[in-house]
Amino acid sequence: MKTERLPRKIPVGISQCAMGDPVRFNGGHKHSKVCTGLLAQCFEYVPLCPEVAIGMGVPRKPIHLLVEKASAPVDAVRVIGVDDPEVDVTGPLRDYADSVVPELERVRGYIFMQNSPSCGLYGVRRYLANGHGIDSEGVGVFARRLQQQFPHLPMEEVGRLNNSELRENFLTRVFTYDAWFRCVEGQDDQPPERMLDDGNEADADKPRSLIARVIEFYTAYKYLLLAHSQDKTRALGRYLADAKTIPEDELRFEVRGRIMDILSRPASRKDKTNALMHSAGHLSEFLDKREKAELKELIEEYRLGRKPMSAVLTLLRHFLPRSPHSFIHSQVLLAAEPAELGLCEFH
Ligand code: SF4
Numbered sequence: 001m002k003t004e005r006l007p008r009k010i011p012v013g014i015s016q017c018a019m020g021d022p023v024r025f026n027g028g029h030k031h032s033k034v035c036t037g038l039l040a041q042c043f044e045y046v047p048l049c050p051e052v053a054i055g056m057g058v059p060r061k062p063i064h065l066l067v068e069k070a071s072a073p074v075d076a077v078r079v080i081g082v083d084d085p086e087v088d089v090t091g092p093l094r095d096y097a098d099s100v101v102p103e104l105e106r107v108r109g110y111i112f113m114q115n116s117p118s119c120g121l122y123g124v125r126r127y128l129a130n131g132h133g134i135d136s137e138g139v140g141v142f143a144r145r146l147q148q149q150f151p152h153l154p155m156e157e158v159g160r161l162n163n164s165e166l167r168e169n170f171l172t173r174v175f176t177y178d179a180w181f182r183c184v185e186g187q188d189d190q191p192p193e194r195m196l197d198d199g200n201e202a203d204a205d206k207p208r209s210l211i212a213r214v215i216e217f218y219t220a221y222k223y224l225l226l227a228h229s230q231d232k233t234r235a236l237g238r239y240l241a242d243a244k245t246i247p248e249d250e251l252r253f254e255v256r257g258r259i260m261d262i263l264s265r266p267a268s269r270k271d272k273t274n275a276l277m278h279s280a281g282h283l284s285e286f287l288d289k290r291e292k293a294e295l296k297e298l299i300e301e302y303r304l305g306r307k308p309m310s311a312v313l314t315l316l317r318h319f320l321p322r323s324p325h326s327f328i329h330s331q332v333l334l335a336a337e338p339a340e341l342g343l344c345e346f347h
Pocket of ligand 1: 024
């Protein structure tokens with residue numbers, strides 16, 4: 001697996017008001033410095049404002065989510081005017097989401113503005129016909145439609161990206177989703193990138209089967225996935241043991257979905273420590289007694305929260321050239337983590 005810094009900016013969709021464009025109902029914006037400053041170093045944005053796109057104009061009358069009762073299913077909503085319930089833009093917002101699907105096929109993540117009846121991803125306030133707020137279980141209608149169209153696409157809200165750990169998790173998911181399309185599915189009609197440098201020149205130009213590419217991908221991501229969920233990663237390994245019996249489309253969809261599901265749970269320090277110890281285990285035969293002790297102590301310091309993960313990764317990478325085994329060289333866990341790219345805090 002390629003472990004160098006990102007070769008290009010990754011296309012990511014974003015609510016247009018987060019870019020600082022004055023497209024909100026009141027003529028304002030909700031500029032996010034984290035998005036346009038920090039994350040723009042690695043993302044190429046595709047900004048969309050669904051409410052402007054369906055012709056509501058700026059400024060416009062506010063809208064909100066209407067439900068018949070508390071805890072109604074997430075799709076049992078309508079988006080209506082706050083002052084004029086006759087205004088119903090539910091259909092136009094859903095149709096607009098469907099219309100931008102071809103344009104969004106190339107994006108590898110989406111950042112939505114929170115608390116919006118169109119773009120909110122979590123906990124959008126819902127109202128009864130009498131105007132009383134009833135619960136906060138809504139999802140913006142545009143965001144919801146894109147969730148259905150792209151069930152594995154990494155998504156996050158603008159406000160949550162101010163939190164360094166949530167930002168790291170979103171970045172990890174976007175980088176992985178992007179790598180999946182480059183390495184497994186192929187991109188822009190190019191053959192999928194080769195992932196493992198196994199030194200076999202004779203095989204370098206051979207087209208590899210989908211199963212081979214999927215298993216290479218899983219292998220390279222194994223320790224990163226283990227750091228997020230040991231149980232689900234092992235279950236994925238068992239699923240892949242029968243890969244030859246699974247139709248290709250099903251295999252592609254299922255494995256991509258399982259990987260993105262595993263990564264959606266932030267990695268705990270305990271599980272990261274476990275993955276680092278596994279990595280160290282692959283190098284121990286090439287280390288002398290003093291080096292083994294140094295590595296072991298550093299991992300323990302990380303477990304106790306006294307050292308950042310990057311300190312352990314730096315030492316592991318220092319020892320890595322000693323191993324001739326492609327498995328450990330391929331591990332994405334050992335590649336530059338988002339904190340080392342300056343995109344979130346070290347922890
Ligand atoms: S939240 Fe969405 S619909 Fe509202 S202004 Fe921002 S981009 Fe437009």
